Amino acid sequence: MEPAPSPPSGPPYPGEPAILQRLPREVEYTFLKVILDEVPDPLMTTLWMDDQTGDDISQRFHSKTYGAADRTLRRAEADLSRLRIGEQTDGRNKLQALRHAWVQQALGETGGLPLKPGVKWIETSWTDPARLGVPLTPTGLDGPGLVIEVRQVARRGSLLRERCVLPATLMPWRPGGVPWIDPHFVDHLYTLLIRTHFRSILSRPVGHRWRSHREPAGWPVLTQHVIPRLYDYLRPYYQVRRYRHHRQSQSGGHYPAALRRDMTDLIALFCPHLCEGLTLERVTAAIQRHVRRADPRRPMGIDMFRVSLPLPAPHQKGKSARK
Numbered sequence: 073m074e075p076a077p078s079p080p081s082g083p084p085y086p087g088e089p090a091i092l093q094r095l096p097r098e099v100e101y102t103f104l105k106v107i108l109d110e111v112p113d114p115l116m117t118t119l120w121m122d123d124q125t126g127d128d129i130s131q132r133f134h135s136k137t138y139g140a141a142d143r144t145l146r147r148a149e150a151d152l153s154r155l156r157i158g159e160q161t162d163g164r165n166k167l168q169a170l171r172h173a174w175v176q177q178a179l180g181e182t183g184g185l186p187l188k189p190g191v192k193w194i195e196t197s198w199t200d201p202a203r204l205g206v207p208l209t210p211t212g213l214d215g216p217g218l219v220i221e222v223r224q225v226a227r228r229g230s231l232l233r234e235r236c237v238l239p240a241t242l243m244p245w246r247p248g249g250v251p252w253i254d255p256h257f258v259d260h261l262y263t264l265l266i267r268t269h270f271r272s273i274l275s276r277p278v279g280h281r282w283r284s285h286r287e288p289a290g291w292p293v294l295t296q297h298v299i300p301r302l303y304d305y306l307r308p309y310y311q312v313r314r315y316r317h318h319r320q321s322q323s324g325g326h327y328p329a330a331l332r333r334d335m336t337d338l339i340a341l342f343c344p345h346l347c348e349g350l351t352l353e354r355v356t357a358a359i360q361r362h363v364r365r366a367d368p369r370r371p372m373g374i375d376m377f378r379v380s381l382p383l384p385a386p387h388q389k390g391k392s393a394r395k
Contacts, residue, residue: 091337096309102250103377106198107301108342111293112176112279129170132278138178139274142267145171168256174278175259178266180293181273188225192233192269194262195221197377200251204378216240216251220261222269233269236261294339294346299355300362301376302335308373332356 092101129148132141145167152163182194199207200216211219222234238258242249266273310328336355340347371378 089341091334091341095334096306098309098374099306100374102198103305103374104302104338105342106377107298107305108338110176110180110298110301111339111343111346112173133170133173134278136278137275138174138181138278141174141278142263142274145174168259171263172255172259175262175266177279178270178273179262180297181276182266182270189227190225192222192224194265195223197221204374211237213237213239218253218258220265222265234265236265291346291349294343294350295354295358295361298339298343299335299358300366302338303331303359303362304366304370304372305374305376306331306335327356327359332359335359 129141129144132144148163148167149171152160152167155163179194182192197207197219198204198216199211199213199219201207201214207219211217213219217237217239220236220238221232223230224233238253238261240251240253243252307328310331332352332355336350336352339350339355
């Protein structure tokens with residue numbers, strides 16, 4: 073069977089931005105969005121910085137914990153559900169945006185927990201057997217979909233605590249039938265998982281890991297998460313001129329100029345509210361820090377989104393542990 077042709081790099085509609093047109097053909101828009109959606113949206117960064125609003129829900133995001141914000145959202149959602157359908161539109165849009173902001177920040181907290189026995193984390197993967205290969209663990213999906221798992225660190229490996237499988241449908245409003253899952257339903261599911269498995273997070277101040285008094289609110293999520301993941305996904309699709317270290321050994325290089333330029337433009341396109349102070353030099357510095365610290369065996373390119381066996385740990389020398 074011949075392999076399926078690579079999809080176009082950007083969304084299939086006229087007038088798309090120049091940066092999406094010049095990306096390498098192998099780069100997929102869906103995976104770019106998965107990475108760039110980690111950035112706090114303008115609503116969230118505004119909630120962090122603005123403490124003058126009289127909105128009770130917004131105040132919870134600025135000065136309270138995840139649990140307090142969640143309780144306020146639940147009351148507002150319950151009040152909204154008692155209204156007639158025609159009266160829900162404006163309130164529903166606002167609450168959905170606030171709930172999405174809450175979910176994104178709470179999910180970021182789950183990734184910052186120390187990996188020791190008993191600690192849980194959430195793994196989210198996009199499965200598509202036709203293009204990404206058959207997952208090692210059967211999901212019951214014949215086509216694309218989202219798999220969300222809650223796993224727990226054990227003395228040997230990890231334990232599966234809960235798994236949710238969401239089949240994708242095709243966007244009726246996009247040419248070509250792009251796979252899609254209702255994001256509001258996904259937010260509702262994440263909320264239930266966080267309440268059930270990550271109750272300790274509910275006592276933490278909202279967004280404390282991503283606030284910054286020296287730079288735009290949310291800037292740390294760019295340098296610590298988005299730029300490293302964007303680099304790892306895009307790097308295999310860019311060629312770089314090889315060079316020699318002191319005329320001795322040849323190296324493949326790390327930082328293609330076109331890659332750094334495209335990463336900067338992608339962040340400016342999708343995250344304009346965080347572009348104050350964004351320069352090619354700062355993106356390059358974040359890449360350099362990431363490459364120095366990253367595992368050289370880490371998956372890159374499309375392999376980041378494949379389900380694969382964990383890499384074996386390197387052999388460690390030393391005295392054996394005694395009871």
